[in-house]
């Protein structure tokens with residue numbers, strides 16, 4: 101046996117620092133081994149096939165997701181790479197949308213040809229981005245955030261009250277006020293009308309692929325490095341020959357241009373624009389996509405956009421929402437217990453617990469199993485196990501909900517057998533609440549479950565799905 | 575001999591507290607040899623010593639452009655650099671490290687060094703987006719530059735380390751990385767703020783040798799703040815001592831170390847060295 105020398109030590113460093121552990125490790129390692137080209141082709145093939153496989157109405161969801169992905173990529177440049185907390189980002193999206201709506205509807209006597217309008221819109225959005233970058237010369241962090249948030253608010257107020265502005269004549273109602281602009285025309289690329297969901301989807305997909313390629317290159321270039329350097333430590337970056345103000349400006353410009361482009365497509369997809377499309381809730385949605393996916397990672401923020409864009413749609417359908425609920429429960433269980441023995445113990449315990457409760461409860465009060473289960477596969481499946489209440493359904497589930505929340509909180513502080521013992525009734529109550537109440541009220545459930553999904557995902561991976569761990573100044 | 579950096583009558587105070595007072599200083603740079611084929615510019619190593627709070631770091635901050643002096647001049651190659659931004663000063667050829675370590679923690683080791691090549695490269699945004707042949711060539715050059723700077727530190731920052739995030743480095747390696755990063759700006763004057771702080775004796779010895787090599791092999795002029803008197807003795811061509819922002823001694827190590835004013839300023843040290 102030869103001694104392990106420095107070289108071998110270094111060579112084996114990868115094995116020592118194996119990134120994956122636990123029972124999912126082999127699958128994740130296998131995925132890592134796939135050539136990047138294959139993964140790309142796979143993802144792209146699935147994305148290209150999507151409109152062909154789903155009903156017409158669902159292509160709309162795909163469009164929402166792709167638009168969100170585009171916006172998340174733009175925001176990622178400013179926030180994820182350059183580290184500038186820009187809360188005005190949504191205004192550039194609105195600017196592009198309104199600009200396109202104005203020049204491609206009856207707001208103006210003349211309609212602009214698309215190939216003229218789009219470059220001008222993108223350039224104008226970029227210019228606006230350059231303007232908004234000016235305060236970032238002096239302001240950083242929270243101060244910049246407040247300043248840019250103000251800008252986003254001003255934008256919405258401006259389009260809402262355009263005709264009431266001083267210096268604007270009464271009949272020049274460019275933005276349509278609170279009613280927005282209806283009847284926006286489709287993109288017309290040299291005679292080819294982008295006028296169906298399918299065409300919009302493919303237009304967006306092509307633009308997104310080009311955008312990702314460009315951003316990927318940019319990220320690996322001196323500009324990308326300089327952005328990250330100024331995110332990490334602006335003062336040090338400046339001392340290492342980085343023109344900080346120029347790079348902040350560039351980040352704002354690139355982000356704004358992407359948002360402006362996305363906006364001009366959005367206006368055409370929606371065949372109209374309304375002030376509320378660009379209000380704060382949507383800004384939060386874009387941020388959620390970036391943070392959930394992993395700020396700084398291109399693949400991450402796209403995945404984040406898919407999750408944020410698609411999950412709420414998934415939740416509209418009670419059957420799919422049910423699946424998501426039970427899968428979510430299973431994931432939570434796996435994450436909290438980690439090893440298979442306690443997981444099995446909880447599962448078996450849960451099944452037994454349910455039947456015992458059902459037996460005892462029905463013997464005491466027969467109304468407790470008289471309700472009718474929701475008409476979905478899973479609900480019918482659990483019908484004979486969990487209580488579906490006939491009377492007093494609301495009151496009892498409300499109590500059960502509170503107790504279930506208390507159960508979740510106590511799971512966090514308990515260990516070992518106690519944790520298993522707490523988990524069983526907690527999960528049981530969660531299912532009871534779900535089947536008796538939430539599954540019947542899709543609109544509330546949607547919000548609640550969506551929030552829960554986000555919390556769970558972020559708890560599992562605080563750095564975002566594909567983000568890399570970041571450390572702060574130590 | 576010609577001065578690469580000259581300070582005259584430099585003063586700085588923070589709200590009534592005078593931190594640098596009427597300081598004169600010149601960092602020399604000799605043109606090595608009369609024969610043109612040995613035209614490596616050979617600098618000198620000038621050490622700045624002084625007790626904590628003497629104003630040493632503030633002196634660096636004034637030179638590198640973080641602060642503007644209240645009065646006095648800072649000249650590089652005879653031209654004033656007062657009022658210029660840190661970026662401009664770095665581009666003129668003054669690079670520094672920080673006492674508190676300011677590396678780009680969430681970038682890889684190699685990227686940290688590559689990032690410092692920004693000022694000496696010129697690929698534009700569109701060239702980067704389209705990865706033009708010129709941009710790829712320059713990117714290769716940056717990569718080679720970074721590797722050569724990192725190679726200066728032997729095996730310590732080589733191989734698999736290149737792709738590790740900088741936060742995974744040990745304290746001593748972070749100090750080395752910061753020096754490599756400063757070197758990548760292609761400076762003529764290197765300012766090192768306590769490069770041996772937090773290092774063990776072996777590492778301190780190594781960094782001392784390294785600083786000597788930076789002068790001899792690369793030809794930097796070096797301004798170094800150091801507390802460890804063995805390091806100062808080992809590397810300095812010249813030493814100045816600061817106390818309360820005033821230069822109290824200047825000369826060879828032997829002269830400065832035996833200067834009564836310096837010993838008084840240090841108190842403890844004077845006693846310790848005679849032990």
Ligand SMILES: Nc1ncnc2c1ncn2[C@@H]1O[C@H](COP(=O)(O)OP(=O)(O)O)[C@@H](O)[C@H]1O
Pocket residue numbers: 588593624625626627628629630631632633
């Ligand atoms: N930005 C600042 N504002 C106020 N006081 C400062 C500032 N920077 C340094 N000082 C003060 O100047 C003095 C010298 O600090 P410094 O130059 O860091 O000393 P050292 O010689 O230990 O490096 C200290 O008293 C410090 O508190």
Ligand SMILES: [Mg+2]
Pocket residue numbers: 630631632673
């Ligand atoms: Mg200091």
